[in-house]
Amino acid sequence: QPADVMEMLDEVADRFSFQMKQKHIRSGMFVEQGIGKVVIDRDQIEQVLDNLMSNALKYTPEGGSIRIEARRNSEGMLSISVQDTGIGIPKKDLDRIFERFYRVDKARSRNMGGTGLGLSIAREIVKAHGGQIFLESEYGQGTCTTFTLPMSGEGREAQ
Ligand code: ATP
Ligand code: MG
Numbered sequence: 001q002p003a004d005v006m007e008m009l010d011e012v013a014d015r016f017s018f019q020m021k022q023k024h025i026r027s028g029m030f031v032e033q034g035i036g037k038v039v040i041d042r043d044q045i046e047q048v049l050d051n052l053m054s055n056a057l058k059y060t061p062e063g064g065s066i067r068i069e070a071r072r073n074s075e076g077m078l079s080i081s082v083q084d085t086g087i088g089i090p091k092k093d094l095d096r097i098f099e100r101f102y103r104v105d106k107a108r109s110r111n112m113g114g115t116g117l118g119l120s121i122a123r124e125i126v127k128a129h130g131g132q133i134f135l136e137s138e139y140g141q142g143t144c145t146t147f148t149l150p151m152s153g154e155g156r157e158a159q
Helices: 005-022 042-058 106-110 118-128
Strands: 002-004 026-031 037-039 065-072 078-084 133-138 142-149
Touching: 002 005, 005 026, 005 042, 005 065, 005 078, 042 065, 042 078, 042 118, 042 142, 118 133, 118 142
Parallel strands: 026 065
Antiparallel strands: 002 037, 065 078, 078 142, 133 142
């Protein structure tokens, strides 16, 4: 089922706009011209986007900003990233961040809510679509989580 990339991202941004305003977090979006449609399980990819957006929102203090970008990368894959200006992740934790239940610093996470499953679920969904997900972060500066998807849906696991 082809999904319109721009429309899907607009919807995601809409879903979070109230919470962002409440927290005084600015939003930005860049979608490459003519990006078109991608063959995906839309519910599942929206789940991925919601998980990334909820992390960005949760771990970005008031006054920060969150930006969504979508483009085709050099391999022709759709590449979507969610960037924030939040608290970031220490280098030593980066390797384990996609593991189930892994959370940086129990104390900092405890009062934030959540279970530590968001990123592991996101990774499973992206992998099942034949894509990849990775995260870059600078402690105290911000985080950028990017995932790629084949535009044509090739490499997708049978559902
Ligand atoms: P859940 O998603 O189940 O509600 P969670 O957000 O703690 O809980 P994940 O989404 O899997 O779990 O993220 C794992 C950990 O990675 C988080 O606990 C947090 O420490 C760190 N993390 C994830 N995204 C960010 C981000 N954008 N900025 C800072 N830290 C992050
Ligand atoms: Mg999460």
